[in-house]
Amino acid sequence: MDMRSDILNLMKNRGDLYRFLSKVYIKEMDPAFLDSMKAMSFPNISLESDLEEGFKELKEYLDNMSKDAVDDLAADYAKTFLSAGISNGSAAFPYESVYTSKDRLVMQEAWADVREIYASYGLSKGNVNSDVLEDHIALELEFMALLCKKSAEDIDEIKLLRSQSDFLDNHLLNWVPDFCKDVEEYAETKFYKAIAKITKGFLKLDRQILDKVIDIVIEKNGSRCYSLSTDRMDQILKQLKKNYRVYAPKRFEKRGPKGDSDLVRYAEIDSVKDIVLDVQSDFSPKEIYYPISQTMIYFENSHSSESILKEEKDIIIFARPCDINGIESLDKIFLENGGYADIYYKRLRDKVKFFMIECKEGFEDCFCVSMGSNKTDNYSVAVRLGEDNILVEVKDVEFFSLFRDEKSADFTPMFVESNKKVVKLPKIESDEDLKKAYGLEFWKNYDEKCIGCGGCCTVCGTCSCFDTVDVIYSDTSTDGERKRVWSSCMLDTFTLTAGGKRFRETNGENMRFRTLHKVYDFKKRFGTDRHMCVGCGRCDMRCPQDISFSDTINTFSEEMEL
Amino acid sequence: MKNVMIPKPHEITHVIKHTKAEYTFRVACDDETKHGQFYMLSIPKIGEAPISVSGKGDGYLEFTIRKVGRLTEGVFGLDVGDTIFMRGPYGNSFPVEDFENKHLVVITGGTGMAPVKTMLDYFSENQDKIKSLHLISGFRDLDCVLFTDEIDKYKCDFNVICSLDNMEAPGFHKGLVTEHIKKIHFDTFDEYSVVVVGPPLMMHFTTKELLANGVDESRIWVSIERKMHCAVGKCGHCKINDTYVCLEGPIFNYTDAKDLID
Ligand SMILES: Cc1cc2nc3c(=O)[nH]c(=O)nc-3n(C[C@H](O)[C@H](O)[C@H](O)COP(=O)(O)OP(=O)(O)OC[C@H]3O[C@@H](n4cnc5c(N)ncnc54)[C@H](O)[C@@H]3O)c2cc1C
Ligand code: SF4
Ligand code: SF4
Ligand code: FES
Numbered sequence: 001m002d003m004r005s006d007i008l009n010l011m012k013n014r015g016d017l018y019r020f021l022s023k024v025y026i027k028e029m030d031p032a033f034l035d036s037m038k039a040m041s042f043p044n045i046s047l048e049s050d051l052e053e054g055f056k057e058l059k060e061y062l063d064n065m066s067k068d069a070v071d072d073l074a075a076d077y078a079k080t081f082l083s084a085g086i087s088n089g090s091a092a093f094p095y096e097s098v099y100t101s102k103d104r105l106v107m108q109e110a111w112a113d114v115r116e117i118y119a120s121y122g123l124s125k126g127n128v129n130s131d132v133l134e135d136h137i138a139l140e141l142e143f144m145a146l147l148c149k150k151s152a153e154d155i156d157e158i159k160l161l162r163s164q165s166d167f168l169d170n171h172l173l174n175w176v177p178d179f180c181k182d183v184e185e186y187a188e189t190k191f192y193k194a195i196a197k198i199t200k201g202f203l204k205l206d207r208q209i210l211d212k213v214i215d216i217v218i219e220k221n222g223s224r225c226y227s228l229s230t231d232r233m234d235q236i237l238k239q240l241k242k243n244y245r246v247y248a249p250k251r252f253e254k255r256g257p258k259g260d261s262d263l264v265r266y267a268e269i270d271s272v273k274d275i276v277l278d279v280q281s282d283f284s285p286k287e288i289y290y291p292i293s294q295t296m297i298y299f300e301n302s303h304s305s306e307s308i309l310k311e312e313k314d315i316i317i318f319a320r321p322c323d324i325n326g327i328e329s330l331d332k333i334f335l336e337n338g339g340y341a342d343i344y345y346k347r348l349r350d351k352v353k354f355f356m357i358e359c360k361e362g363f364e365d366c367f368c369v370s371m372g373s374n375k376t377d378n379y380s381v382a383v384r385l386g387e388d389n390i391l392v393e394v395k396d397v398e399f400f401s402l403f404r405d406e407k408s409a410d411f412t413p414m415f416v417e418s419n420k421k422v423v424k425l426p427k428i429e430s431d432e433d434l435k436k437a438y439g440l441e442f443w444k445n446y447d448e449k450c451i452g453c454g455g456c457c458t459v460c461g462t463c464s465c466f467d468t469v470d471v472i473y474s475d476t477s478t479d480g481e482r483k484r485v486w487s488s489c490m491l492d493t494f495t496l497t498a499g500g501k502r503f504r505e506t507n508g509e510n511m512r513f514r515t516l517h518k519v520y521d522f523k524k525r526f527g528t529d530r531h532m533c534v535g536c537g538r539c540d541m542r543c544p545q546d547i548s549f550s551d552t553i554n555t556f557s558e559e560m561e562l
Numbered sequence: 563m564k565n566v567m568i569p570k571p572h573e574i575t576h577v578i579k580h581t582k583a584e585y586t587f588r589v590a591c592d593d594e595t596k597h598g599q600f601y602m603l604s605i606p607k608i609g610e611a612p613i614s615v616s617g618k619g620d621g622y623l624e625f626t627i628r629k630v631g632r633l634t635e636g637v638f639g640l641d642v643g644d645t646i647f648m649r650g651p652y653g654n655s656f657p658v659e660d661f662e663n664k665h666l667v668v669i670t671g672g673t674g675m676a677p678v679k680t681m682l683d684y685f686s687e688n689q690d691k692i693k694s695l696h697l698i699s700g701f702r703d704l705d706c707v708l709f710t711d712e713i714d715k716y717k718c719d720f721n722v723i724c725s726l727d728n729m730e731a732p733g734f735h736k737g738l739v740t741e742h743i744k745k746i747h748f749d750t751f752d753e754y755s756v757v758v759v760g761p762p763l764m765m766h767f768t769t770k771e772l773l774a775n776g777v778d779e780s781r782i783w784v785s786i787e788r789k790m791h792c793a794v795g796k797c798g799h800c801k802i803n804d805t806y807v808c809l810e811g812p813i814f815n816y817t818d819a820k821d822l823i824d
């Protein structure tokens with residue numbers, strides 16, 4: 001058997017077991033169902049102990065069943081699941097909401113949640129023709145059976161597999177294990193005790209199976225390459241835009257930082273023709289996931305609340321390898337440094353997927369090769385954007401179905417192999433070297449030359465520093481907010497404390513600080529193989545004083561060797 | 563996921579006015595803190611600032627604040643019963659276990675007393691845990707003196723040298739703290755540590771003087787201040803070399819502190 005039919009079979013078997021269990025829970029056993037059960041052969045599975053025992057006990061029950069079994073089971077069903085005839089009302093109520101709400105009530109959050117999930121598949125209770133609530137175990141199991149069936153129809157659809165594991169995690173596994181424990185306690189017949197064991201064991205096993213299958217499908221599919229027209233790509237873009245905000249470097253005429261040149265910055269695009277390829281963008285993409293100014297906390301009278309991210313769509317960014325590598329620096333600072341993860345960064349960052357723009361040549365100020373940031377495999381899709389033909393490599397299963405019907409093609413993205421600018425990194429190997437680096441006279445060259453405008457940090461995709469500021473909406477208002485806004489170590493206020501003390505007093509010292517952070521401190525602190533500069537060249541393009549960062553690093557390195 | 567930037571409201575229960583520009587605020591709070599840690603105190607719509615814990619007790623923490631700018635001025639406008647917002651505690655702490663059963667010399671300048679005060683209180687209550695404690699506290703003049711009651715108490719417990727930079731007054735020595743260092747007979751101590759906290763210049767000259775008096779670098783501990791906008795390693799303001807003062811500090815052994823070049 002090949003893998004495909006293996007998986008198909010598996011989906012069918014899983015679905016059958018879910019449906020079987022659903023039928024057992026939905027109402028009392030009817031004689032026909034019970035009879036058919038006797039004829040069933042149960043798998044002899046030794047993967048999961050509860051499941052194995054459950055099957056064994058069920059078989060024992062069915063083999064030794066008395067004539068009155070149907071009546072016994074009906075009575076047990078009523079007692080166990082409906083609490084009939086029990087004075088204190090303790091029973092295994094088969095509703096998720098009872099198990100997950102504080103006061104054990106029906107129709108709470110979990111109920112509303114599963115209704116919504118069913119609705120997103122166009123399902124409602126009407127489909128099953130039953131009077132139980134939507135979060136009844138039978139309906140949740142039936143829903144899983146349905147997803148299994150869908151998966152059997154399209155085994156490449158990872159999303160379907162993921163929604164199954166999500167539904168298990170967020171719902172069934174959240175309560176059914178406890179519920180089964182109750183069934184084992186309250187039920188009197190071996191039948192329901194065995195069913196509870198089977199249910200508990202199967203859900204646990206199925207969760208593991210799903211992870212395996214997802215891995216296999218991902219691996220099987222590998223990456224896929226296609227060739228398509230620009231128009232076709234735009235159609236796909238339109239599709240994407242339903243669920244994603246799609247950003248790329250875009251041209252804004254006569255809005256440039258220097259005179260009346262154009263400004264190229266990241267913005268949402270409507271067509272791949274909007275993507276600017278002939279120059280490096282003036283700004284990095286970081287403003288998409290780390291906005292220039294971001295509200296952290298709202299204050300209303302004496303009440304404070306976390307700002308809410310209104311954005312529901314995920315984010316796709318068309319970016320070059322340098323910028324994709326650059327996000328690693330922000331990740332280190334915002335998600336790892338000090339063991340604190342920053343929620344404001346994380347909630348946007350988690351949405352981001354990269355479509356890598358193939359970059360073979362680089363631009364005038366680039367030195368990505370020297371910084372080792374010219375290559376990456378951290379992308380969902382890679383694109384070679386030609387005049388009217390586009391080559392794509394799709395790595396992320398999320399996008400498989402979108403490109404599935406395109407013409408297959410051979411495409412391996414290429415990377416810049418050499419830049420005009422070559423940068424030699426300083427050799428700092430001991431405390432003495434570091435002291436020497438701090439003491440170099442050469443930094444003083446920047447005391448006057450640099451005007452401390454901070455522009456270099458603004459355009460940089462790896463710079464992460466910010467100020468927090470409180471604002472009040474108006475003089476008479478009781479409402480306001482705490483924001484954070486980009487800052488720069490090149491500003492004279494960066495280390496300024498109350499009373500006028502500046503810990504770094506000159507622009508030259510600031511330049512020394514920035515340079516060392518970029519090509520020494522960061523790497524040392526995080527032990528990564530990447531520096532906090534990806535050689536995108538934007539700071540050189542931006543500097544009003546024509547200070548070149550690549551030249552700065554080179555001169556610094558030379559000075560260190562003197 | 564926990565949002566580390568959200569401060570929590572706490573009630574101010576006492577305000578102790580030391581000088582015109584230095585008040586201690588007692589705040590209802592059950593947090594466990596270690597000696598030398600700090601909080602980000604804030605007032606919504608005004609701002610946030612790092613302030614050391616200067617005292618603690620059952621159900622409360624104290625903060626001794628010097629009025630210098632936006633937030634601190636705002637705090638001075640608060641009174642008993644008002645609410646202040648806090649998040650923390652942050653930062654490392656003095657290695658008190660290391661100091662125990664040895665001699666300890668504490669040298670402070672002005673509000674530099676605040677971050678060491680809970681430790682002084684601890685040793686004052688647990689005198690058997692320390693061989694001897696010598697406190698040199700400097701203030702600019704009589705109007706700047708803080709913690710008079712506490713210092714009177716310390717005078718019973720420790721060897722206390724209180725000094726005014728440029729003024730003579732009963733009960734005070736005259737001169738900068740550096741001038742009193744030679745009064746400590748380090749050579750008679752078998753094992754000891756020295757803690758120095760104060761304004762940057764004071765710390766610079768004090769450590770220099772200590773070294774000149776034969777104190778080994780590794781025995782000196784300092785608590786340093788830098789601009790801070792987050793206290794959780796994100797904003798970048800407090801970074802020196804590859805060190806974040808809010809995370810690895812504010813307390814450093816001098817062997818490390820001396821290499822911190824802003
Ligand atoms: C670890 C640590 C502990 C401290 N403990 C105390 C204490 O116990 N008592 C006390 O009076 N002061 C203490 N300070 C100093 C205190 O934080 C500043 O005086 C205060 O931030 C000034 O804020 P402001 O808004 O009133 O002044 P502004 O000048 O209006 O400050 C503007 C912003 O700059 C920042 N800032 C300015 N000065 C400093 C500074 N020196 N340190 C850090 N950030 C600064 C603040 O984030 C503030 O929001 C401590 C500083 C640090 C770093
Ligand atoms: S420092 Fe300059 S060259 Fe390096 S990543 Fe930042 S903007 Fe690009
Ligand atoms: S290096 Fe150039 S861009 Fe950066 S702060 Fe100095 S003058 Fe501004
Ligand atoms: S205070 Fe923000 S990084 Fe330390």
